[in-house]
Amino acid sequence: MTPSGGFTAEDLMRLRGLPRHTELIDGNLVPAAPQGKWHSRVINLLVAELDRQAPAGLRADREMTVRLAKRQAPEPDVVVVTAEAYERDEPSTYYVPEDVVLAIEAVSPDSEERDRDTKPRKYAKAGIRYYWRVENDEGRTVVYLYERDPATECFSLTGIHHDQLKTTAPFTIDIDLTSVGKRSA
Template sequence: MVMVSPAVSLGVTPPVRWTAPEGDWTEPDLHLFPQDGHRYEIVDGSLHVAPPAPRWHDELVGAVVTTLRSAAPPGWWVCDRLGIGINQGAGGASNLVPDVTVLRPRSSGATWSDPADVALVVEIETAATRRYDEVLKPTLYAEAGIRDYWRVEPGPVLHVYELEAGRFRLRGCVEGAEQIRLDAPYPVRITPAAWR
């Protein structure tokens, strides 16, 4: 006699079971997780999970990508949710997934981008990611030598940071119908109200 789990007999997929690694979490471990809207990242060998983003967040990501792509010179790549591998090959490596990434021409094309190829990262802040986007991720991006960081908070309000002496320094904020011209990663005009 074959015993069938009640969940299987009802056509319900049982939950995936996994165990934590004995040491640090690494990039291959991220493949254990389903594509369920959660954001799975590794920070210094520790797993970080953010809940699925609200719909407005995804719409804002799309608007930022459209703005950056429309201004991008030939050869530049603007991607949403492209991973960046930081300190790969070392203990306590990090695998981060920014909301938007701008890659320089002639980037390696690796599944996990090398920070040397990254010109700009953009994080769209939600209630669940606010501290992560304001404090932890910018610190890691700065340590990796990524030159420009944008943080967009609901409103939307754009906060523009530039790497200076190993840390991000706030260069300015813009909101509403106000327009700002930025020269990095390449010349682009931004009007946050257009992102709504």
């Protein structure tokens, strides 16, 4: 039963027996649906490449809660965080917005609305500077890059990448999007 006013981030961290990857959005617990192969494989590629290409002060991580506010604790598919946050012992189950340089969501059928609208608004409001939305367009991986405008506290689209993702923000990145699911050489 949902408490009056909804669940809090504290509740999410304390509750036991929740399905894996349960998020807290607007005080509501949102369990993740089973993910398809593309979803898992694109996350694997992004975590590996972002961690490999990140400068020394940054690290990539997967499927970790980001405690944005009292009733907001989403779980991005991929985050790039400070190396200090990545390596610290506590908290061990979540990051805070100040830790996060980039949040990434790989869209699946059950998460379209949240990944295209709800979560980006929450990430921007919390001060996260970069957001990427990754979509499977009939077997082709497409990445939409956004940067937070400090004047509006909203994300603005800065690029759409097919086949090859090349950008210099938040650091120099070059990822072959056609390699999703392929073994690295």
